[in-house]
Amino acid sequence: MDLLALDPPALVDHLLAHGVYAAAVTFVPTRLAATVAYPAPAGLPASFVVRATDHGTYYATHAVVAPLIDWLIEDEKAGGDADGHEAVVIAVGRESRTLMGAVIHNTTRGAAAGGVRNCIYASVEEMLRDGLRLGRGMSQKNALAGILHGGGKGVMARNSGTGLLPTASPAARRVVFEEYGEFMTQLQGSYVTAEDVGTRALDMVHLYSRTRFTTCIPRSLGGSGEPSGPTARGVLRGLEASFAFLAEQEGVAPGDASQAAGKLKLREATVAVQGFGHVGKNLVRDLVHLAGVKRVVVTDPNPHNVDGVDRTVYPADRVEIRLANRGDHAILALPEADAVCPCATGGGLNETTVPLIKAKVVCGAANNQLQDIKHTAPLLAQRGIVYVPDFLVNRMGIVACADEAAGYVRPSDPAHERHLGYDWDQGVFHTTLRVLRAAKQSGMTTQEIALAEARAKLADPHPIFGHRGISAGAPSPTSDPASGTSTSGAADAAAAAVKEAETELLELIRQKQKIDKSVMEIEYRIYQLEGSYLEETAVGGNILRGFDGYLGARSERRRTRGPADNSDRIFSNSSTTYQDSLRRLQELRDGVGVAVAHGASTHGELPPAVLAARAAAAGGSGAASPSGGGASSHRKKQAVAAAGGGGIAAVPTSSAGAAPGTPGVGAAASSSSNKKRSHKRSRTILDEDGE
Numbered sequence: 001m002d003l004l005a006l007d008p009p010a011l012v013d014h015l016l017a018h019g020v021y022a023a024a025v026t027f028v029p030t031r032l033a034a035t036v037a038y039p040a041p042a043g044l045p046a047s048f049v050v051r052a053t054d055h056g057t058y059y060a061t062h063a064v065v066a067p068l069i070d071w072l073i074e075d076e077k078a079g080g081d082a083d084g085h086e087a088v089v090i091a092v093g094r095e096s097r098t099l100m101g102a103v104i105h106n107t108t109r110g111a112a113a114g115g116v117r118n119c120i121y122a123s124v125e126e127m128l129r130d131g132l133r134l135g136r137g138m139s140q141k142n143a144l145a146g147i148l149h150g151g152g153k154g155v156m157a158r159n160s161g162t163g164l165l166p167t168a169s170p171a172a173r174r175v176v177f178e179e180y181g182e183f184m185t186q187l188q189g190s191y192v193t194a195e196d197v198g199t200r201a202l203d204m205v206h207l208y209s210r211t212r213f214t215t216c217i218p219r220s221l222g223g224s225g226e227p228s229g230p231t232a233r234g235v236l237r238g239l240e241a242s243f244a245f246l247a248e249q250e251g252v253a254p255g256d257a258s259q260a261a262g263k264l265k266l267r268e269a270t271v272a273v274q275g276f277g278h279v280g281k282n283l284v285r286d287l288v289h290l291a292g293v294k295r296v297v298v299t300d301p302n303p304h305n306v307d308g309v310d311r312t313v314y315p316a317d318r319v320e321i322r323l324a325n326r327g328d329h330a331i332l333a334l335p336e337a338d339a340v341c342p343c344a345t346g347g348g349l350n351e352t353t354v355p356l357i358k359a360k361v362v363c364g365a366a367n368n369q370l371q372d373i374k375h376t377a378p379l380l381a382q383r384g385i386v387y388v389p390d391f392l393v394n395r396m397g398i399v400a401c402a403d404e405a406a407g408y409v410r411p412s413d414p415a416h417e418r419h420l421g422y423d424w425d426q427g428v429f430h431t432t433l434r435v436l437r438a439a440k441q442s443g444m445t446t447q448e449i450a451l452a453e454a455r456a457k458l459a460d461p462h463p464i465f466g467h468r469g470i471s472a473g474a475p476s477p478t479s480d481p482a483s484g485t486s487t488s489g490a491a492d493a494a495a496a497a498v499k500e501a502e503t504e505l506l507e508l509i510r511q512k513q514k515i516d517k518s519v520m521e522i523e524y525r526i527y528q529l530e531g532s533y534l535e536e537t538a539v540g541g542n543i544l545r546g547f548d549g550y551l552g553a554r555s556e557r558r559r560t561r562g563p564a565d566n567s568d569r570i571f572s573n574s575s576t577t578y579q580d581s582l583r584r585l586q587e588l589r590d591g592v593g594v595a596v597a598h599g600a601s602t603h604g605e606l607p608p609a610v611l612a613a614r615a616a617a618a619g620g621s622g623a624a625s626p627s628g629g630g631a632s633s634h635r636k637k638q639a640v641a642a643a644g645g646g647g648i649a650a651v652p653t654s655s656a657g658a659a660p661g662t663p664g665v666g667a668a669a670s671s672s673s674n675k676k677r678s679h680k681r682s683r684t685i686l687d688e689d690g691e
Contacts, residue, residue, distance in 0.1 A: 001014065001067075002067075003065070003067050003068065003124055004068075004071060004123065004124050004125035004128070005123060005124070005125070006123065006124050007121075007122065007123055007124070007159070008099040008121055008123075008124065008127060008157035008159060008160035009099075009159070009160045009161075011090075011099055011124050011160075012092050012097055012098075012099050012160055012161065014064070015064060015090070015092055016092060016097075018062070018064045020062050020064055020065075020092075021091060021092050021094060022089065022090070022091040022092070022183070022186060023060070023061050023062040023064060023065040023089070023090055023091075024060070024061045024065070024087055024088065024089040024090070025058060025059070025060050025061075025065055025066075025068045025069055025072065025087070025088045026058070026059045026060075026061075026086060026087045026088075026470060027056055027057070027058050027059075027072070027084060027085060027086055027087070028056050028057050028059070028086075028469070029055060029056040029084060030054075030055060030056045030057075031056075032056075032467065032469065049061075049062075049063055049066040049069070051069045051070075051073070053073060055084065056084070058072065058073070065090065068088060068128075071125075072085070072088070079374065080129075081129045081132035081133045081136070082132055083105070083132070083136050084105075084106075085103060085104065085105045085106075085132060085135060085136070086104045086105065086106060086107060086112075086469070086470050087102070087103070087104040087190070087470050088101070088103050088104075088128060088131070088132075089101060089102045089103075089104070089187065089191075091183045091186075092161075093161055093163075093175070093176060093179035093180075094179065095175050095179065096161040096162050096163045096172070096175050096176045096179055097160065097161035097162065098156060098157065098160050098161030098162070098163060098164060098176050098179065099127070099156070099157040099160040099161065100116075100154070100155065100156045100157070100176075100179070100180055100183060101127065101128070101131055101154065101155045101156075102116075102131075102152060102153070102154050102155075102183070102184075102187060102190075102191045102193075103128070103131030103132055103134070103135040103152060103153050103154075103155070104135065104150070104151075104152040104190055104191050104470055105132075105135035105136045105138065105139045105150065105151040105152060105153075106136075106139040106150040106151055106458060107150040107190065107467065107468065107469060107470060108150055108458060108459065108460070108461050108462070108467045109142065109143060109147070109148055109149060109150050109457075109458065109460060109461065109462055110147075110148045110149045110150055110462045110465070111149060111150065111189050111190060111191065111192050111213075112135070112138070112139075112149065112150040112151055112152025112190060112191040112192070113138065113142060113147070113149035113150070113151065113152060113191070113192045113194070113215070113398060113402055114134065114135060114138035114151055114152045114153045114154070114191075114193070114194065114196075114398070115153070115154065115193065115194040115195055115196025115197075115199070115216070115397075116153070116154025116155065116156060116180065116193045116194070116195075116196055116199060116207075117130070117134075117153070117154065117155060117156065117196040117197040117198050117199065118156045118158050118164055118196075118197070118198030118199050118203075119155070119156070119157070119158055119197060119198055120157070120158045120159045121155075121157050121158075121159065127155050127157055128155075130153075130155055131153045131154075131155045133346065133367075133368045134153035134346075134367055134368060135151050135152045135153040136151060137151065137153075137367050137368055137390070137391050138150075138151030138152060138153060138391075138398070139151025139152075139454075139458055140391045140450075140451065140454040140455075140458070141391035141392075141394065141395050141398060141454075142395075142398060142402070143454045143455075143457040143458040144391060144392060144395065144431065144450065144453060144454040144457065145395040145398070145399055145419065145426075146426055146457070147395075147398060147399065147402050147403075148462055148463070149192070149398075149402055150458075152190075152191040152192075153196075154180070154191070154193045154196070156176070156180065156198075158198065161176070162176075163175055163176035164176055164198075173203070173206075174206045177199075177203045177204075177206040177207045178206050178207070178209060178210045179210075180193070180207055180210075181206070181207040181208065181209060181210025181211040181214065182210045182211065184207070184210075184211040184213040184214060185210060185211040185212075185213065187213070187470075188213075189213050190470040191213070192213045192214065192215060193207070193213065193214045193215070194214065194215045194216040194227070194397075194398070194401055195216035195226065195227060197277075197345070201216070201218050201225070201226055204216050204217055204218065204223075205217070205218060205221065208221065208223075215401035215402065215404050216401045217404060222404070223401070223404050224400045224401040224404050224408070226278065227396075227397030227398070227400055227401050228277075228278035228279040228281075228282050228397065229282045230396035230397055230399065230400040230416070230420075231279050231282070231365055231394050231396050231397035232279050232280075232282035232283040232285075232286055232365065232396075233282075233286060233396055233420055234365075234393050234394060234395055234396035234397075234399075234419065234420065234428045235279075235283055235341065235343075235363060235364060235365045235393050235394060236283065236286050236287065236290065236291060237393065237420055237427070237428040237429045237432070238363045238388045238392065238393030238428055238429075238432045239266055239271075239287075239291070239339060239341070239361065239363050240259070240262055240263055240266060240291070240429060241262065241388075241428070241429045241430075241432035241433045241436070242262075242339070242361040242363050242386050242388055242432065242436065243261075243262035243263070243265040243266045243269070243339075243361065244258040244259050244261065244262025244263075244433060245258075245262070245386060245432075245433060245436040245437070246262070246265060246360060246361070246386065247261035247262050247265060248437075249440075259422065259429075263291070266291050266293060266339075267291060267292045267293060267294065268293075268294055269293055269294060269338035269339055270293070270294060270295040270296075270297065270334075270336050270337050270338050270339075271287055271293050271295070271296050271297075271337065271338065271339045271340075271341060272296075272297050272298075272331050272332070272334040272337040272339070272340045272341065272359065273287075273296060273297070273298040273299075273331075273341045273343055273364075274298075274299060274329070274331045274332060274340070274341065274342045274343055274344050274348065274364070274366075275298075275299075275300055275342070275343035275344030275345075275366065276298050276299070276300035276302075276305045276306065276321065276343075277300065277302070277305060277343070277344070279343050279365045279394075280298060280300065280305075280343040280344075280365075281305075283341060283343060283365065284296050284298055284314060284319060285313055285314070288314065288315065288318055288319060293318075294318070295318055295319075295320070296318060296319045296320070297320045297322070297331065297334055297337070298319065298320070298321050298322070298331075299321075299322045299323070299324040299328070299330075299331040300321075300322075300323065300324065300344075301323070301324050301325060301326040301327075301328070303323060306321050306322070306323045309321055329348050329353045332348065332349075332353050332356065332357055333353070333356035333357060333358060334358065334359070335358050336358075337358060337359040338359055338360060338361065339359050339360070339361040339362070339363060340357060340359045340361070340362050340363075340364070341362075341363060341364040341365070342362070342364035342365075342366040342369045342390075343364050343365045343366055344366055345366060346366055346367050346368030346369055346371075347368060347369070347370075347371040348366065348369060348371075349362070349369045349370050349371060349376050349380070350370075350371035350372065350376055351371075351372070351375060351376065351379065354376060354379045354380055354383065354385075355379070355383070357383070357385060359385070360384075360385065360386060361385070361386045361388070362380065362385055362386070362387045362388065363386075363387075363388040363393060364390065364393075364394075365390065365393070365394040366390060366394075367390055367391075367394070368390070369390050370447065373447060377445040377446070377447035377448070378445055380445070381439070381445045381446070386436060386446075387445075387446050387447070388432055388435075388436070388446065389435070389446055389447050389450040389451075391450070391454070392428070392431060392432060392435060392450050393428055393432065395419065395428065396416075396419060396420070396428070399416055399419050400416055435449045435450050435453070519577065519581065520581040520584060520585065523572070523575055523577065523578040523581040523582075524581060524582065524585060526571050526572055526575075526578075527569070527572050527578065527582065530564075530569050530571050530572055531564045531569070534564035534565065534568055534569070535561045535562060535563065535564045536561055538561065538562025538563065538564065539561075539562050544568045544570070545568070
């Protein structure tokens with residue numbers, strides 16, 4: 001099945017037939033293979049279809065979207081719209097059944113940022129190409145503007161599902177944008193969306209109710225509001241710079257003189273504007289009231305935009321508004337125009353329309369104005385037309401909304417206004433002049449100059465986070481479907497290998513626990529026997545101290561017990577681990593409940609008495625006890641009693657061979673029966689801990 005030839009509703013049916021509501025194709029360049037480990041966007045299944053190329057590796061989260069990999073590879077080879085995009089993600093609204101997507105071009109400078117557009121798409125290929133082109137353009141725009149974001153674009157197929165057509169109810173439309181918000185949350189910030197063609201402020205409110213990864217939030221909710229006003233102001237600065245450049249070409253000195261001359265030339269100009277939507281209306285208003293241009297001619301295919309215009313804002317003697325057919329580019333060839341401003345959809349500048357342009361300047365807000373960059377940009381230059389790349393001048397929408405979380409300074413935020421000023425060398429005005437001058441001096445096109453500057457900045461990673469990619473942390477895939485290897489089989493084999501390794505590791509841990517338990521028992525038993533001997537012979541003498549006092553002492557004193565000197569413990573002191581064993585035993589003596597809380601993994605091997613102790617102590621530690629520490633302590637005592645006694649003997653802490661953290665010297669059992677009970681209790685507690 002040719003996925004690209006399907007219309008959006010057909011792709012929805014195809015995905016749902018496979019039980020897929022969200023799927024992605026991702027790309028990891030070879031240079032990032034060591035740092036970007038997880039090929040799938042966060043929140044989606046780990047990728048399992050793999051295709052390696054000379055430049056990197058493609059992954060698909062589901063086999064149903066795997067055919068897109070070959071299409072992306074071939075399109076990039078042919079110099080098409082694919083350009084090493086990091087991810088193409090497709091989703092279906094669970095209630096609305098709307099086909100929606102997010103195309104992430106680059107996240108080197110930060111999370112991909114760009115608006116989501118609601119359009120009619122004849123095919124899946126048309127929808128994805130729109131996202132690919134616009135996502136790449138957003139990377140270039142954000143980089144050239146110095147914004148710490150990468151580029152991406154959201155797309156919605158208006159002709160799929162329910163809720164986006166003009167006849168849909170407000171409630172149905174709300175559902176679609178809530179679903180898109182949930183989609184953004186699923187991507188966990190890899191892409192931050194915003195308002196765009198076919199969307200409005202209320203849509204962003206609904207979207208925002210389901211995710212934090214959106215901008216263009218209304219000011220009433222603390223956001224930047226509708227972005228078309230700042231966007232139009234950036235285009236105006238580009239026009240001013242273009243006419244200043246023309247003044248320089250006529251001999252006016254660069255600097256303040258050319259800037260002033262450019263404004264004068266613009267004031268005397270006739271400007272043709274294609275598109276009278278949000279941005280177009282703001283641009284025409286600024287041309288009339290701020291720039292003071294002589295005349296504006298504007299066209300739009302939407303009667304709602306053309307009818308009922310407020311003539312106090314758009315005076316009839318200076319603004320002519322025409323209704324045009326959709327796809328009609330005749331306005332670009334307006335004979336009397338000094339400047340043309342494409343502010344509708346992209347692709348209007350091509351091999352057919354460019355030869356008809358009479359204006360000296362082309363500078364507009366529409367994204368992707370050049371239908372074919374390789375051919376159209378040189379054609380504009382050959383005709384002597386001053387072309388200002390769209391991603392250079394239409395930055396202000398994203399500038400205004402990209403960092404909404406940082407807040408604003410009202411009414412004029414210096415962080416935004418510097419882009420529109422005449423002093424900052426990275427502002428729209430000076431960047432436009434710099435690109436136009438460089439193109440003139442080098443013989444390159446303005447598109448090439450602007451792209452070179454944008455790509456240089458795009459290579460700079462985020463100064464704090466670096467290039468995190470679209471996600472983090474997964475194993476590398478193990479097979480290439482092009483080789484005929486079954487990727488699902490490889491995944492099963494990998495899972496089985498992991499399971500086998502886990503089983504082996506658990507068995508080794510159990511064996512180590514048994515060995516550790518035996519060592520603790522032996523060392524504690526040595527400690528007891530050694531201590532008993534030293535205590536019984538403390539007065540009469542022993543093989544370490546000698547027997548000088550034995551014959552001189554009365555028989556009853558020979559049998560008097562005394563404290564053992566830990567420095568005499570030659571057997572215990574010969575072990576490097578005995579102190580740890582005693583410390584562990586002391587910990588168990590101080591809190592059986594704690595030992596049980598951490599628990600052993602061999603419950604089935606524990607004797608009934610220990611299981612009873614575990615159950616009694618499972619009420620938890622003191623902090624969690626509803627009756628406070630006393631109740632917890634009481635449960636610990638009950639647990640020890642159930643395990644066979646009242647605890648182990650205190651561990652001595654004299655300077656030589658003392659166990660750190662244990663209590664002071666305490667009396668050992670005074671009879672053999674006490675010693676036996678103490679030893680029995682110690683073994684029971686050891687069994688309970690399972691080590």
